[in-house]
Amino acid sequence: MMLDGCTPWPAETAERYRRAGQWRGIDLGSLPRAWADAYGAATALVAGPERISYDELADRVDRRAAGFVREGVRPGDRIVLQLPNVAQFVETAFALFRAGAKPVFSLTSHRAQEVRHLCELSGASGYVVPGLFRGFDHTALGRQLAAELPALRRVFVMDGTSGTGAADGDGLVVPLEKVDAEPLPLPANDPSDVAFFLLSGGTTALPKLIPRTHDDYAYQTRTVAGQSGLGPGSVYLAALPVEFNFAWGCPGVVGTLSSGGTVVLAPDPTADDCFRLIEAERVTLTSVVPTVARLWLEERQWSDADLSSLEVLQIGGARLEPELAARIAPELGCRLQQVFGMAEGLLTMTRPDDDPHAVLHTQGRPVSEADEVLIVDPSTGAPVPVGEAGELLTRGPYTLRGYYRAPEHNARAFTEDGFYRTGDLASITPEGRLVVEGRIKDVVIRGGDKIAAGEVEAHLVTVPGIATAAVVPVPDEFLGERIYAFLVSRAEEEAPPLSALKAALQERGLADFKLPDRAEYVADLPLTPLGKIDKKVLSAAAADPEYSRDWGQA
Numbered sequence: 001m002m003l004d005g006c007t008p009w010p011a012e013t014a015e016r017y018r019r020a021g022q023w024r025g026i027d028l029g030s031l032p033r034a035w036a037d038a039y040g041a042a043t044a045l046v047a048g049p050e051r052i053s054y055d056e057l058a059d060r061v062d063r064r065a066a067g068f069v070r071e072g073v074r075p076g077d078r079i080v081l082q083l084p085n086v087a088q089f090v091e092t093a094f095a096l097f098r099a100g101a102k103p104v105f106s107l108t109s110h111r112a113q114e115v116r117h118l119c120e121l122s123g124a125s126g127y128v129v130p131g132l133f134r135g136f137d138h139t140a141l142g143r144q145l146a147a148e149l150p151a152l153r154r155v156f157v158m159d160g161t162s163g164t165g166a167a168d169g170d171g172l173v174v175p176l177e178k179v180d181a182e183p184l185p186l187p188a189n190d191p192s193d194v195a196f197f198l199l200s201g202g203t204t205a206l207p208k209l210i211p212r213t214h215d216d217y218a219y220q221t222r223t224v225a226g227q228s229g230l231g232p233g234s235v236y237l238a239a240l241p242v243e244f245n246f247a248w249g250c251p252g253v254v255g256t257l258s259s260g261g262t263v264v265l266a267p268d269p270t271a272d273d274c275f276r277l278i279e280a281e282r283v284t285l286t287s288v289v290p291t292v293a294r295l296w297l298e299e300r301q302w303s304d305a306d307l308s309s310l311e312v313l314q315i316g317g318a319r320l321e322p323e324l325a326a327r328i329a330p331e332l333g334c335r336l337q338q339v340f341g342m343a344e345g346l347l348t349m350t351r352p353d354d355d356p357h358a359v360l361h362t363q364g365r366p367v368s369e370a371d372e373v374l375i376v377d378p379s380t381g382a383p384v385p386v387g388e389a390g391e392l393l394t395r396g397p398y399t400l401r402g403y404y405r406a407p408e409h410n411a412r413a414f415t416e417d418g419f420y421r422t423g424d425l426a427s428i429t430p431e432g433r434l435v436v437e438g439r440i441k442d443v444v445i446r447g448g449d450k451i452a453a454g455e456v457e458a459h460l461v462t463v464p465g466i467a468t469a470a471v472v473p474v475p476d477e478f479l480g481e482r483i484y485a486f487l488v489s490r491a492e493e494e495a496p497p498l499s500a501l502k503a504a505l506q507e508r509g510l511a512d513f514k515l516p517d518r519a520e521y522v523a524d525l526p527l528t529p530l531g532k533i534d535k536k537v538l539s540a541a542a543a544d545p546e547y548s549r550d551w552g553q554a
């Protein structure tokens with residue numbers, strides 16, 4: 001049974017995945033103890049000066065799970081988890097699984113707007129925060145939200161950091177280190193139920209939650225780890241934020257731990273930190289977005305760090321230019337693996353035995369033989385001939401069947417027979433490899449961060465002086481894309497400059513990575529024959545200052 005508000009796979013399909021051995025009835029909460037039984041004293045996690053063995057990790061998870069139960073966390077509770085790349089992220093996530101609670105993975109860059117929405121949508125009873133982190137007081141935000149949302153009863157604050165009133169004895173704010181008790185016998189989770197929620201890259205004004213089940217995620221991580229050849233000698237560097245599906249489970253943290261390897265947590269993806277960690281910990285595998293890969297290549301020209309242990313660099317999350325792809329092997333001395341993926345499920349990857357052309361120019365094949373992939377004409381829904389571009393549709397044993405509590409959106413985002421409409425334009429080569437050709441969804445991918453245009457637009461029109469707003473991506477050498485806002489000001493009112501717009505959106509509590517990079521005022525916006533804002537024309541105009549702004553609107 002899946003939590004209310006989720007869309008389960010049809011019974012026959014679920015049965016098929018079970019019979020094929022894809023779903024094995026695994027409870028993610030049981031994994032740390034199973035890993036400890038298998039890998040005992042081996043190092044599971046390296047985080048700052050700390051080295052944590054598999055035994056120690058399982059003990060900490062058991063104690064923290066019991067601590068959560070003592071704090072009133074009950075099976076089925078949703079808990080928003082917003083921590084950076086620290087050991088407590090891994091311990092807390094697994095402790096919550098163990099206690100039957102369902103963490104909602106939030107980005108540390110999220111601010112009041114995003115966190116309020118995640119808490120409201122999930123009905124969260126708890127919020128786990130880093131205290132004061134990069135100058136932002138998450139505890140204060142937790143207090144503010146608890147005052148607004150009666151369901152939110154606890155704010156758990158990470159050890160060693162402080163924020164407003166972390167030590168207050170009012171029962172609301174609890175230091176994470178106090179979430180610790182003698183281990184309890186706890187009931188197992190239903191493997192077909194939601195284990196945690198990932199955030200969708202979003203196409204709508206408000207971000208959606210993606211339910212990931214125990215069985216589906218165990219399958220994804222096991223399969224990818226197997227294909228990546230992970231074993232006890234593998235060392236994975238979590239360079240990207242671990243709440244990102246790419247770093248958490250492709251194979252990432254969970255796949256590496258499932259294989260007896262070591263996970264090294266990097267505080268951020270900068271070359272400075274990561275090169276030092278690769279050298280010191282003899283890292284064999286890591287994953288980054290193209291923007292980070294570009295920065296690493298730049299730094300490589302100046303750095304004499306020993307990167308010889310690195311066997312594979314996975315790159316995904318945004319379009320990888322072939323020119324950049326071609327530099328990875330010669331300049332970093334490792335193999336490139338292209339990864340196309342999404343928090344919703346489907347993953348495709350290039351393989352070690354793929355020919356060099358495929359590795360540089362395709363995003364590889366789906367990781368599961370049970371992944372179903374269709375390329376259709378976006379306007380008619382009919383399949384297009386092999387090799388032609390169309391919208392990518394998919395379903396499979398680790399791809400969601402519906403967003404959480406979103407029936408209306410689900411009716412549009414899925415076909416009648418359960419295929420997820422990815423909003424990506426892709427083609428399939430005769431050998432079955434995916435080539436991403438573009439997007440039809442209204443999203444900006446800025447250095448790997450996904451920004452729903454509609455979300456930024458909805459905030460922009462609340463700023464005094466703004467009548468209409470249309471947000472489009474504009475190509476950028478370093479970030480891949482930046483956020484370009486076309487605005488129509490209100491007659492008689494002063495049009496706020498970009499700095500004032502940014503300040504207004506920050507004031508509203510929008511995460512910094514969603515702020516427009518550029519704003520341009522126009523007399524009106526171009527419309528399609530159906531009367532919708534013509535974003536194709538706007539994208540062309542954003543990329544070319546010479547492009548006529550005389551849209552000839554009726």
Ligand code: OOB
Nearest residue numbers: 201245246250316317318319339340341342343436
């Ligand atoms: C990953 O997941 P999300 O959910 O942040 O973003 C998914 C979207 C895709 O629909 C596509 O538009 C874009 O990001 N994308 C790529 C890509 N990989 C993702 N676009 C072009 N080339 C690629 N290689 O981004 C994600 C999740 C797991 C593994 C890797 C990436």
